[in-house]
Each structure stands twice: as structure tokens, then as C-alpha cells.
Amino acid sequence: MSDQFVPVRRGRGRRPAAEVRAGVLASAGQILMRDGLAAVTFDRVAKESGSSKMTLYKWWPSPGMLAAEAYFAQSEQALEFPDTGDLRADLTTQLTAFVRLLSDGGTGSRVAEIIGAAQMDPDLARAWKENYSAPRRELARARLHAAQQRGQLRADADLEIIVDHLWGACYHRLLVLKVPVDESLVPRLIDQTLRGVTPAGA
Amino acid sequence: MSDQFVPVRRGRGRRPAAEVRAGVLASAGQILMRDGLAAVTFDRVAKESGSSKMTLYKWWPSPGMLAAEAYFAQSEQALEFPDTGDLRADLTTQLTAFVRLLSDGGTGSRVAEIIGAAQMDPDLARAWKENYSAPRRELARARLHAAQQRGQLRADADLEIIVDHLWGACYHRLLVLKVPVDESLVPRLIDQTLRGVTPAGA
Numbered sequence: 001m002s003d004q005f006v007p008v009r010r011g012r013g014r015r016p017a018a019e020v021r022a023g024v025l026a027s028a029g030q031i032l033m034r035d036g037l038a039a040v041t042f043d044r045v046a047k048e049s050g051s052s053k054m055t056l057y058k059w060w061p062s063p064g065m066l067a068a069e070a071y072f073a074q075s076e077q078a079l080e081f082p083d084t085g086d087l088r089a090d091l092t093t094q095l096t097a098f099v100r101l102l103s104d105g106g107t108g109s110r111v112a113e114i115i116g117a118a119q120m121d122p123d124l125a126r127a128w129k130e131n132y133s134a135p136r137r138e139l140a141r142a143r144l145h146a147a148q149q150r151g152q153l154r155a156d157a158d159l160e161i162i163v164d165h166l167w168g169a170c171y172h173r174l175l176v177l178k179v180p181v182d183e184s185l186v187p188r189l190i191d192q193t194l195r196g197v198t199p200a201g202a
Numbered sequence: 203m204s205d206q207f208v209p210v211r212r213g214r215g216r217r218p219a220a221e222v223r224a225g226v227l228a229s230a231g232q233i234l235m236r237d238g239l240a241a242v243t244f245d246r247v248a249k250e251s252g253s254s255k256m257t258l259y260k261w262w263p264s265p266g267m268l269a270a271e272a273y274f275a276q277s278e279q280a281l282e283f284p285d286t287g288d289l290r291a292d293l294t295t296q297l298t299a300f301v302r303l304l305s306d307g308g309t310g311s312r313v314a315e316i317i318g319a320a321q322m323d324p325d326l327a328r329a330w331k332e333n334y335s336a337p338r339r340e341l342a343r344a345r346l347h348a349a350q351q352r353g354q355l356r357a358d359a360d361l362e363i364i365v366d367h368l369w370g371a372c373y374h375r376l377l378v379l380k381v382p383v384d385e386s387l388v389p390r391l392i393d394q395t396l397r398g399v400t401p402a403g404a
Binding site: 037038082089109112113115117118119120125128129133134137151152153156157161162164165167168169171172173175176177178185188189192193194195196197198199 | 208222239240277311314315317318319320321327330331335336339354355356359360361363364366367369370371373374375377378380387390391394395396397399400401
């Protein structure tokens with residue numbers, strides 16, 4: 001976490017705000033991964049990060065939103081969208097990382113808990129959509145658009161439906177079907193998304 | 203609700219169990235649709251259905267599971283899988299009904315609330331999977347299998363991925379992307395699922 005986004009306040013021995021914020025997010029992320037969303041309370045995060053509860057109340061409207069931001073911070077690097085020019089290879093790289101995250105003992109259930117809680121909590125739903133799902137959909141759309149410009153996808157292909165077909169399929173299994181998601185799904189998912197399922201000439 | 207599944211107990215002027223059960227489910231369904239999942243409490247359902255709370259405790263382990271069963275009962279008829287032999291037409295019929303249910307002011311958010319609560323409640327998750335999502339996935343798979351037998355789908359098509367691509371895409375928008383789902387999505391979704399997105403000959 002750089003000082004760029006959070007003004008650094010010094011004086012009377014206080015730690016810089018950016019440092020405090022990074023520490024709080026790291027503690028919240030650890031608690032989330034270890035013990036689940038319900039364990040992420042302001043009390044516990046304040047204690048484990050050595051920050052005041054007042055600071056937490058000032059920065060996050062609810063423990064759920066703190067937990068969601070901690071998850072975004074942890075997953076960001078793992079979920080980059082490569083562009084080597086080879087669409088199928090790049091989708092395989094990104095989706096394999098995503099499926100690993102969902103199936104990596106525990107992380108999948110944490111994602112499920114955050115999305116689950118968002119269905120009853122409009123503030124958390126807004127934070128999830130604005131900070132995570134909408135920007136990630138836009139990153140995917142941009143990568144697919146580049147492929148479309150190069151003629152690797154049909155000009156009339158609906159790129160948002162491709163996003164539903166690749167990442168949405170994984171979320172469907174995680175949240176709705178409640179069946180395990182593993183890497184063996186990735187090549188079949190990509191192939192069927194790209195080629196469809198009707199016989200040649202049909 | 204028929205007497206077939208629930209043994210009818212009579213005596214001392216009590217209503218038959220099946221009738222009581224149907225009345226409880228109808229009340230729970232009304233409360234769910236009108237006021238949301240959190241409003242479905244044993245207290246309120248007992249009061250509105252004229253049943254004893256003891257009866258409710260005996261039949262349902264939690265109010266969430268009662269609400270889920272009420273939703274299954276209400277949606278069952280609307281979500282039948284037709285087989286006229288025309289795969290595209292049948293998928294259009296079923297998915298249009300499904301999308302209408304998800305977008306029909308309120309029902310979509312009730313489904314989202316039930317699935318959301320299931321992410322934190324293992325009993326509700328099991329009830330949702332066993333009574334709703336697994337049987338519905340199997341109905342869809344059976345309809346797709348019939349099409350595959352008739353040569354309307356490639357022999358190597360993964361039918362479970364087709365389920366993810368059609369119904370999963372709608373759930374992805376409802377639960378994860380939090381964007382409106384409407385009927386205009388249906389034909390594009392079906393077309394892209396069947397035909398894929400790569401240019402001819404690619």
C-alpha cells in the first residue's frame with residue numbers, strides 16, 4: 001500500500017495513516033481467511049491490528065465492507081488479465097488462477113460468504129459491485145474486445161455474455177449448485193464458450 | 203399439495219396434516235414475497251397461517267428452510283421443461299419463464315436472499331441443493347441429453363457446462379454482477395451458448 005491514496009498524518013508518535021490502513025486490511029484478511037466472514041468484527045480486527053476501533057469506524061461503514069476490501073486487496077494480484085495475443089492461452093492462465101482461488105481450501109467459501117452477505121446488505125452489495133465485480137467485468141471485457149478487434153472473436157459476439165460464460169459458470173457452481181470447482185473445468189469451459197455446442201453445419 | 207407425501211392424521215377436530223402444511227407454506231411464501239427472507243419467522247408464519255409454532259418446529263429445522271421450501275413450491279410450475287423436439291424453442295420458453303421470475307419485481311431479490319443466506323448456513327445450503335438446484339440441473343440435463351441423442355448437440359458437448367451457460371449466466375448477473383436481468387437477454391444467451399463466438403472456420 002503506497003502513501004499515494006491516503007494522506008499521511010504524522011505527529012505525537014502516531015503511525016502514518018496508510019500504514020495503519022494496510023495493517024488493518026492485512027489483519028482483516030487473515031481473520032477472514034482463517035475463521036470466516038462472521039469472525040471479522042471491528043473488535044477483533046482492532047485488537048489484532050493494534051488499531052483503535054474509532055479508526056475502523058471512521059474508515060469502514062461496516063465490518064462486512066472491511067472484509068470485502070481485505071478480500072479485494074488479497075486477490076488483486078492473483079487475478080491479473082494477461083494479453084500475449086493468444087486469446088485461448090490468456091483465458092486459460094486467468095481462469096486457472098481464478099478457479100484455484102475459488103477452490104483453494106477456504107478462499108472459495110470466503111468469496112461465497114461475502115457475496116452471500118451482500119444479498120441482504122445493500123451497502124455491502126454496492127461496495128462489492130463498485131470495487132470488485134464491475135471493475136473485474138470491465139477488465140475481462142477489455143481483453144475480449146482486443147481479441148475481437150484482431151478478428152479472434154466474431155464481430156457480433158456479445159462480450160458481456162462471454163464474461164457470464166467463463167467466470168459466471170464458476171460462480172454458478174460455487175454459489176448456486178454448490179459443487180466443487182477445479183482446474184479440469186477450465187479447458188472444457190473455454191472450448192465450449194468459444195466453439196459452442198451445435199454440430200458443424202447445423 | 204396432495205395427501206400423497208404427508209401422512210394424514212385426523213382426530214379431535216384437527217385439520218389434516220397435509221392441509222396444515224400447505225397452509226403454512228402458502229403463508230410463508232406470501233411473507234417471503236411481500237417482506238423478504240428476514241421477515242419469515244416461525245412466530246409470524248404461525249400467526250398468519252393459524253398453526254402452532256410447535257408444528258412449525260417439528261417440520262422445519264429453521265425459518266430459512268421453511269422459506270426455501272415455500273419458494274420451491276411457488277416456482278415449480280413456472281419452471282417446467284418442455285420438450286416439443288425444437289431445442290431452441292424449448293430453451294426460449296423455459297429461460298424466458300426463468301428470467302421473468304428473476305426480474306418479476308421482488309422475486310429475483312427473494313431468490314438472491316435465499317441463495318445468499320445459504321452461503322452462511324450449511325443446513326439451508328443442503329436443503330437448497332437437494333430440493334432445488336440439483337434436481338433442476340438434472341431436469342435441464344435430461345432435456346439437453348434428449349437433444350444430444352437426436353444429434354442437435356455435438357456428441358462431445360458437456361451438458362453440465364451448457365446448464366452453467368444458460369441458467370448460470372442469469373444467476374451470475376443476479377448475484378455477482380448485480381445488474382438487471384431481462385427477457386431481451388434470452389435469445390442472445392441461447393444463440394451464443396449454441397453457436398459459440400469464434401469466426402467461421404477459426
